[in-house]
């Protein structure tokens with residue numbers, strides 16, 4: 402469902418305080434690093450971050466050289482949500498209801514390996530925020546397919562292109578009865594900050610999915626990260642939406658000035674596809690988002 406025609410997101414001031422330190426070891430052009438920077442600007446210093454194994458385990462680094470200015474807990478791949486739930490329980494036992502616990506996981510740690518803990522924490526309506534920064538494959542181990550990898554993508558384990566479509570995790574989270582679900586990407590910082598601020602204010606289990614372009618794994622020039630994220634949204638290959646507990650709203654309509662085929666062709670992970678296959682994937686992508694946003 403679209404927002405009413407007179408609906409506008411209020412402009413959000415971007416705080417000057419930096420909670421991500423410079424000099425971290427993310428690849429040049431990594432979309433996941435500025436995503437964390439923006440997220441922490443919205444959430445503020447009263448935040449604890451839990452990071453299961455992922456690229457961000459490396460980007461965050463080890464004590465005493467953490468790249469974050471907020472407390473950080475590293476966990477194994479499968480236990481990000483469980484550890485965050487435990488941390489939240491410990492804070493509550495100390496009477497601290499102000500500090501937000503945010504699990505920050507890649508798609509492998511969310512859609513696949515960490516799904517059991519995620520489902521458990523969501524079903525218990527744990528008072529926490531879970532963020533999946535989705536680079537659409539296991540990038541920290543060299544780019545193997547995950548269930549978040551889009552159809553047609555060439556990865557280390559799908560050299561001919563992945564046959565299956567991306568898992569509809571957004572509605573799986575909705576089905577858990579959580580209080581907030583949203584999608585965002587760094588190319589639209591106002592939309593991004595608005596959703597993180599909203600998630601900060603809510604109680605219960607909140608889930609935000611981030612499209613996180615990865616120049617290393619997707620195969621595009623490192624200075625094009627924002628352009629690629631914008632092409633994804635404007636072509637309709639990725640939708641900016643939110644679930645407010647009752648229904649899906651689109652927070653930014655695609656302009657369709659860019660075609661899904663153009664978005665795909667800008668990345669070498671789709672270079673093996675023929676023109677006809679690109680058109681077929683464009684159709685499947687449109688059908689995928691239609692299906693996601695119609696489940697109300």
Ligand code: SF4
Pocket residue numbers: 427428429430431432433456536540541614615616617618
């Ligand atoms: S592999 Fe991709 S997601 Fe991981 S740090 Fe490099 S650019 Fe970022």
